[in-house]
Amino acid sequence: MPDQELVVLDQVNKRFGDHHVLRDVNLSVLRGEVVVIIGPSGAGKSTLCRAINRLETIDSGTISVDGVPLPAEGRALAQLRAEVGMVFQSFNLFSHKTVLENVVLGQVHVLKKRRDAAERRARELLDRVGIGAQAAKFPAQLSGGQQQRVAIARALAMDPKVMLFDEPTSALDPEMVNEVLDVMTSLARDGMTMIVVTHEMGFARRAADRVVFMADGEIVEQNGPDDFFGTPRTDRARSFLAKIL
Ligand code: ADP
Ligand code: MG
Numbered sequence: 001m002p003d004q005e006l007v008v009l010d011q012v013n014k015r016f017g018d019h020h021v022l023r024d025v026n027l028s029v030l031r032g033e034v035v036v037i038i039g040p041s042g043a044g045k046s047t048l049c050r051a052i053n054r055l056e057t058i059d060s061g062t063i064s065v066d067g068v069p070l071p072a073e074g075r076a077l078a079q080l081r082a083e084v085g086m087v088f089q090s091f092n093l094f095s096h097k098t099v100l101e102n103v104v105l106g107q108v109h110v111l112k113k114r115r116d117a118a119e120r121r122a123r124e125l126l127d128r129v130g131i132g133a134q135a136a137k138f139p140a141q142l143s144g145g146q147q148q149r150v151a152i153a154r155a156l157a158m159d160p161k162v163m164l165f166d167e168p169t170s171a172l173d174p175e176m177v178n179e180v181l182d183v184m185t186s187l188a189r190d191g192m193t194m195i196v197v198t199h200e201m202g203f204a205r206r207a208a209d210r211v212v213f214m215a216d217g218e219i220v221e222q223n224g225p226d227d228f229f230g231t232p233r234t235d236r237a238r239s240f241l242a243k244i245l
Contacts, residue, residue: 004031008063008064009048025044029193033193034188037049039240053086083162087163090171094139097139099139162193167197170198170199201229210222
């Protein structure tokens with residue numbers, strides 16, 4: 001059903017100079033669906049995520065979120081950025097603000113919420129990601145895994161329709177990867193629509209409704225995780241999996 005489609009990319013192309021980074025990409029993500037994007041470095045995964053959040057322009061094709069084509073600028077763009085939460089490899093927290101403030105600010109400035117309501121919501125979300133006790137600290141006083149959980153809480157505070165994660169655990173020490181993946185798994189279980197770029201194949205098997213394999217700017221293959229990992233259909237997917245599994 002078309003109204004179940006939350007994020008739709010139609011024939012999206014992007015070039016950086018001569019480099020054709022996204023080639024006729026078609027992808028539709030259903031409400032509540034968890035799509036995990038995997039593929040070698042340089043495949044265009046980050047560019048795809050950035051395009052959905054309009055951090056990157058596209059050369060042709062269309063991207064729409066909840067039936068609305070991506071706006072070019074202005075208020076509509078700020079609204080889009082609120083609707084599409086994004087969590088990056090680097091945590092991008094405001095280093096001179098407390099953890100609580102990091103989660104409050106967008107609510108007050110973008111959603112125009114009252115400060116007391118924003119704080120209440122921030123504390124709720126910090127509890128949800130397991131760092132309620134750290135609210136008064138500054139980001140540098142937290143571990144990487146804790147900072148990334150603050151970044152997730154900050155994105156959730158905008159009540160996004162979809163969450164994009166671009167290699168959220170790649171910069172973390174190994175012992176902190178699971179605490180972040182656990183938060184993401186719990187979001188997925190709660191019905192959040194998610195697009196996740198990751199090399200964590202355990203997470204993909206566990207949480208993905210669909211795995212999308214990208215290489216050289218194209219979606220080469222996509223399938224449910226059991227079928228994708230069990231019986232990849234293309235040589236490119238097989239050889240990628242052979243290298244990482
Ligand atoms: P992935 O996330 O799959 O590793 P990216 O989307 O980051 O891939 O990059 C895809 C290709 O686009 C790479 O070859 C990268 O070097 C190139 N690229 C990405 N961003 C830029 C940019 N701002 N300017 C020029 N080339 C870029
Ligand atoms: Mg990338």
